Amino acid sequence: MNIISEIKISPESVFLNGTLISSKGITELYREYVGNYPKFFKMDSLCKLGFIAAELLLRDFSIEEKEDCAIVLFNESSSLITDRNYENTIIDPENYFPSPALFVYTLANIVTGEIAIRHKIFGETSFYVTDEYDESYMESIVRNTVLTSSPSMILYGWVDYKTENDYLASFKLMKN
């Protein structure tokens, strides 16, 4: 499998295949490149980030081409930012209102599901948590994926959301 495209989204810049295409924030990117997927606004920040990064790599492929794509993502903070938001709904006994809409996003792999739903991808979705951004570690896990499965494409990479000033999505798309 060869890498055919890549995207890097941070608060400062968006690079598609090495070219600076934007320096907008995540919601502005959604308005510019998608605009008609209201579910986006229900997502937590991690999912929004992963969603828009996947969008920019997968939008030119047909449903058939994407059907058995594997999605293999990594990060350091899992869903901790949403975990903290959910925690705030249960911490005060006098103001206890656990929110199911928040709770569902307290799992890092939900972002792989949001991407699968958007692109009708029925392939493998996997999420791994690691202590640092490490390209060769991610590559070794991704290479191992094809030891027990045979996807036609693999979308893989890093998606970590810490604060609105500190986030990174760095995805690559591999194809046979």
Added chain:
Amino acid sequence: MIVKIADNILSPLGLTTDENFNSILAGESKLAVHQNVFGLPKAFCGSLFDRERLSKILAESITDSADLSFLEQLCVYSALQALENTGINPANPDVIFVISTTKGNVEYLSEDRMDKRSYLAYSANRISRYFANPNKPVVVSNACISGVCAQIAAVRELLSGRYRYAIVIGCDVLSKFIVSGFQSFKALSADACKPYDKNRSGLNLGEAAGTIILERTENPISEAWQYAGSSIHNDANHISGPSRTGEGSYRVLIDLLKSVDRSELAFINAHGTATAYNDEMESIAIHRAELDETPVNGLKGFYGHTLGAAGIIETILSMKAVDNSVVLPTRGYEVQGTTYTLKLSNQKKETVKKAFIKILSGFGGSNAGIAYRKGGIE
């Protein structure tokens, strides 16, 4: 080939695989209604560790146990038990740790909002470092399917040739965070759950840890449990509800049937959470895969849903069942409650077959399965 060489289940039902298996054969469960635990305003029915009793046992077995969280201690204890008598030195570079947990030390969020202990990889590193293992542990975070995904990740690491042994540990402990979340979803049953039953009303949560040790070998002992096949598929349908057509689970089953034949299967050990949607979805997937004649069981009626541990402990119990020529009962099941009739029973049954399929489904539309076969040739 990849074989299982050791295991352990640490649950409210026992400290070893044998204690757990014998409890299940005796029909036991620790599912009970708990009031005023974890600071929860509402009661819930679940299977909880006796923390006071267990903490003493953990402190006796683990060096400097106070440095580790309760969850980390459970993982270390379970791995220590599994390692006993294997001759494996976990400090060797040919050993890799694979950790499965959904929420890790999430309860530390309440104490210190940025506590590094709530980071899953930090916690996993502490577990592998306890054993002086030099490799970065693999941490799988795929919601309720993590326990099977961790086994698949381990198989891949072994097949890559980089490692000879994989120590796969699954663990989750309950907290206000987890229980309140499932309560907010209205997903919990008020009493012991009834998987696949007409009157099922939701799931129970449970605590457990489990360890499976896998080895890559060309010379397995006879009657060894061999990895046969695995698969992961998304439903591409909904982040918190299973597919109405069982699409992901169906695709998993079809993949697994490429490595095991229907005629070999002693049973399918299914997810069987006892929620209306999960159990119905699985019946559709099993029917679509033409596995209606294969016995099916679910073990949540004994343990509740043990989240990141479920895929590990349910795989171990399935191996143990085949070792003893039985199909374990589905505790809580009485009357068929799914569109398609599954071959379920609340009584144990005899079997002479030597292979099984373990399947799971979870949030994020995720589905996973793994097949094992005992002895024979692949």
